[in-house]
Amino acid sequence: MATTIINLAYLLAAALFIFGLKRLQSPATARGGNQLAALGMLIAVVATLFLQKILTPVEMIAGLAVGGLIGVILAKRVQMTSMPELVAAFNGFGGLASALVASAEVARYITESTPLDFTTTLTIMISVLIGMVTFSGSFVAFGKLSGKISGNPIDFPGMRVLTLLLTVGSLAAMVWAVMGAPDFPAVTDPVVWSVVGLSALALILGILLVIPIGGADMPVVVALLNSYSGLAAAATGFVLSNTALIVSGALVGASGLILTNIMCVAMNRSLLNVLLGGFGQEADEAAPVAGAVEGKPVTATTPDDTAILLSYAEKVIIVPGYGLAVAQAQHQVRELADLLQERGVEVKYAIHPVAGRMPGHMNVLLAEANVPYDQLFEMDEVNHEFDTTDVSLVIGANDVVNPAARHDKTSPIYGMPILNVDHSRTVIFLKRSLRPGYSGVQNELFFSPNTRMLFGDAKDSVTSLITEVKEL
Amino acid sequence: MLENLTYFVLAMFVGREVISKVPQTLHTPLMSGSNAISGITIVGALVAAGMVGGLWAKWIGFAALIAATINVVGGFMVTDRMLQMFKKKEKPALEAAKSGERIDGQAVEKAGVKRE
Numbered sequence: 001m002a003t004t005i006i007n008l009a010y011l012l013a014a015a016l017f018i019f020g021l022k023r024l025q026s027p028a029t030a031r032g033g034n035q036l037a038a039l040g041m042l043i044a045v046v047a048t049l050f051l052q053k054i055l056t057p058v059e060m061i062a063g064l065a066v067g068g069l070i071g072v073i074l075a076k077r078v079q080m081t082s083m084p085e086l087v088a089a090f091n092g093f094g095g096l097a098s099a100l101v102a103s104a105e106v107a108r109y110i111t112e113s114t115p116l117d118f119t120t121t122l123t124i125m126i127s128v129l130i131g132m133v134t135f136s137g138s139f140v141a142f143g144k145l146s147g148k149i150s151g152n153p154i155d156f157p158g159m160r161v162l163t164l165l166l167t168v169g170s171l172a173a174m175v176w177a178v179m180g181a182p183d184f185p186a187v188t189d190p191v192v193w194s195v196v197g198l199s200a201l202a203l204i205l206g207i208l209l210v211i212p213i214g215g216a217d218m219p220v221v222v223a224l225l226n227s228y229s230g231l232a233a234a235a236t237g238f239v240l241s242n243t244a245l246i247v248s249g250a251l252v253g254a255s256g257l258i259l260t261n262i263m264c265v266a267m268n269r270s271l272l273n274v275l276l277g278g279f280g281q282e283a284d285e286a287a288p289v290a291g292a293v294e295g296k297p298v299t300a301t302t303p304d305d306t307a308i309l310l311s312y313a314e315k316v317i318i319v320p321g322y323g324l325a326v327a328q329a330q331h332q333v334r335e336l337a338d339l340l341q342e343r344g345v346e347v348k349y350a351i352h353p354v355a356g357r358m359p360g361h362m363n364v365l366l367a368e369a370n371v372p373y374d375q376l377f378e379m380d381e382v383n384h385e386f387d388t389t390d391v392s393l394v395i396g397a398n399d400v401v402n403p404a405a406r407h408d409k410t411s412p413i414y415g416m417p418i419l420n421v422d423h424s425r426t427v428i429f430l431k432r433s434l435r436p437g438y439s440g441v442q443n444e445l446f447f448s449p450n451t452r453m454l455f456g457d458a459k460d461s462v463t464s465l466i467t468e469v470k471e472l
Numbered sequence: 473m474l475e476n477l478t479y480f481v482l483a484m485f486v487g488r489e490v491i492s493k494v495p496q497t498l499h500t501p502l503m504s505g506s507n508a509i510s511g512i513t514i515v516g517a518l519v520a521a522g523m524v525g526g527l528w529a530k531w532i533g534f535a536a537l538i539a540a541t542i543n544v545v546g547g548f549m550v551t552d553r554m555l556q557m558f559k560k561k562e563k564p565a566l567e568a569a570k571s572g573e574r575i576d577g578q579a580v581e582k583a584g585v586k587r588e
Contacts, residue, residue: 010515017509018486024502025493031555034505038548041512048515054522056530063521063534067541074542075549080557086550087504094543097513100536104520104529111526119473226503226510233510238476240516246476247483252510254487259499353496360499364554372561378496 002051009047010244016040017248021255027373044244080368081325084358085145088138088222091229095134098232099199102127102239106195113185120239121181121191125174127235128195129202134228136206141221144210145357151215159208166205173198213274216322216399216438218357220263220274227256259359266353266379268405268415298434301452303461306428307468309452310336313390315346317382319419320362321355323396323431327458333395334369336462339469349375350382350392350419352400379419389424396430396458398437404444411441427451430461501554508547514540 016036023033045064054060078086102124109116143149173194180190213221230252237245264271310316318337324330337347349371355362363376377385386392394401401421404411421427422445429446431453436442445451454461494502517540521533 013512014483017512018490021487021490021494021502021506021509024498024505025490025495027495027498027555027558028560030498030501030558031552034501034548034551034555037505037509038552041508041514041544041548044512044515045518048518049522052519052523054518056522059534060518060522060537063517063537064541067538068545070538071542071544071546072549075546075553078550080554083500083504083550083554086546087500087507090504090507090543090547090550093539093546094507094510094513097511097517097536097540097543100532100539101513101516101520104517104532104536107526107528107532108520108523111529223503226507229507229510233513234480236513236516238473238480240519241476242516243476243479245512245516246479248509248512250480250483251487251490252506254484255491255502255506258488258491259503262496262499351496358500359503360496360501363497364500364557367554367557367559370557370559373497373558374561376497 006047006051007243009043009051010242013040013044014244014247016043017251021251080330080365081328082146083364084218084222084356084361085142087358088141088145088225091222091225092135092138092142094229095131095138095225095232097131098229098236099128099131099135099202101236102131103195103199105239106191109184110188110192116181116184116191118178118181121178122174123235123238124195125177125198127232127239128198129170129174130228130235131232132199132202133206133209134225134232136203137210137221137228138206138225140207140210141218141225144213144215145218145222149211151218153214154211159212163205163208166201166208170198170201170205173201209275212276214438215357216354217267217274219354219359219361220260220267220271222358223256223259223263224271225256227253227260230254230256263354263359266417268413268417296447298446299449299452301428301454303454303464304468306452306454307465307472309426309428310340310345310391310393310465311343311469311472313340313345315348315385315389316340316391316393317386317389317421317424318347318349319392319394319397319401319421320349320351320366321395321397321400322357322361323458325356325361325365325396327396329395329459329462330365330369330371332459332462332466334366334371336466336469337371337375339466343469347375348377348382348385350377350379350386350421352379352397352419355397355400379417383420386420386423390426392421392424392427394421394427394429394431395462398431398443399441401427402437402441402443402445404441413441421445422448425450429453430458431455432457497558498555501551501558504547504554505551508544508551511540511544511547514544 020033020037023029177194230249234249403422405413405416405418517536
């Protein structure tokens with residue numbers, strides 16, 4: 001009876017997750033959707049607590065309280081600009097939990113002297129592998145995104161060989177466990193040590209998979225790790241034969257894979273190409289200004305000129321990039337947009353799918369600054385509008401507006417879909433310097449006759465633009 | 473096993489159908505929200521830590537419980553925090569008349585002057 005109720009509760013939870021995700025299809029219903037999913041989780045937890053034969057409910061509630069408190073503190077304190085690293089960290093905890101649950105199963109089988117069959121052993125090993133890779137990979141991503149580890153691709157001689165060896169070692173550990181399974185309750189060593197060994201190997205593997213990937217490729221990695229965390233939960237579901245885990249894990253796995261695919265398409269690169277890493281180095285901030293080298297003039301402008309240009313435009317499109325997040329300039333940008341709108345200027349935001357450090361990063365930042373979401377446009381919705389735009393204001397973006405992607409077959413970014421800011425009458429770049437973007441490619445648009453460069457920190461520049469517009 | 477595999481594959485298809493319609497604007501909340509859902513491992517952790525299973529299973533399960541709870545509670549909360557910020561435009565009291573009167577051809581031209 002109790003088992004039936006638990007299973008019905010799990011079914012209800014899974015249904016609520018699907019409903020919840022479905023409601024994420026519109027910003028208007030999204031918040032309720034997330035709450036539905038949270039309710040589903042609560043039902044699953046409460047049903048397990050009360051209906052399973054939990055022997056130590058006090059300790060369980062203590063565990064829930066400790067984890068819950070840490071979660072609340074992290075969720076409350078995070079700044080919106082730091083969202084990518086927090087999501088990466090939560091991912092890591094999810095992966096760790098899956099690997100640990102699978103390991104705990106082995107411990108339980110030993111205590112209860114239950115024999116291990118082939119499929120259980122295999123799924124335990126898969127769960128440990130994916131869970132641990134997700135754990136360490138996510139925390140490396142966390143380090144990179146928060147600046148605790150260099151955001152540049154890290155590579156060392158023999159890294160690929162080492163990765164290959166670790167993969168072979170992981171497979172060997174899985175084979176060892178499966179071979180040890182038939183003798184299991186009597187002889188536990190092969191299974192136990194292969195689980196321990198695989199955990200260690202997977203931990204290093206996760207690190208090696210993420211360190212060669214550079215900062216701007218992080219959206220792909222975060223999405224992929226998101227998918228892994230789901231697959232790890234699903235694998236644990238196979239171990240426990242728990243449908244709730246399998247279904248939820250598969251949902252999340254699918255979600256992460258879809259996002260990963262969207263990110264790769266938006267960069268016109270294959271997933272393998274991203275994972276192999278080493279795509280461009282972020283150039284030194286101190287690198288010489290490249291304009292002179294190319295022998296082409298660059299038109300620098302000032303805040304007062306830009307303010308006039310913006311104020312008397314009919315239509316302005318703002319293109320935000322990672323530089324906006326770094327400078328934390330989202331509130332100032334919104335204020336500027338409001339001032340322009342008060343003057344009757346039509347203002348829109350054009351958001352490239354890979355702008356920022358995770359899918360949808362710019363949207364969250366702008367939402368934080370109270371920019372209504374109906375002013376934010378996806379690339380395909382807004383690209384035809386640049387032809388009728390007076391001023392494109394590019395704030396901290398670069399590669400995603402580089403026309404070379406359209407015509408220069410030799411460029412590493414050739415074929416990547418871009419925002420057609422070059423079609424607008426004037427383009428204003430808010431940038432610190434002329435240094436190339438993440439891809440290492442110089443942006444020819446800097447040297448175009450209808451481009452103006454407003455050098456400086458994005459926040460400072462936008463603040464002075466606000467002052468100038470107010471004075472007009 | 474085969475039954476589980478069936479659930480898994482079908483759920484992947486459902487996930488694909490539901491999630492490919494999520495707009496780009498909500499991709500970050502989608503990630504953090506779905507990530508919280510993957511914390512469903514919390515159920516497994518409760519079982520591992522709370523049922524008969526010896527000391528090892530209990531402590532490993534307890535560690536899993538804490539990690540999964542951080543994932544679940546933090547994930548749903550931060551998603552909620554983000555989603556409450558997504559607002560539609562309130563009808564702005566646009567003073568359309570104001571915008572027309574200040575157009576000044578000279579000023580616009582000035583902005584076009586190149587400064588090297």
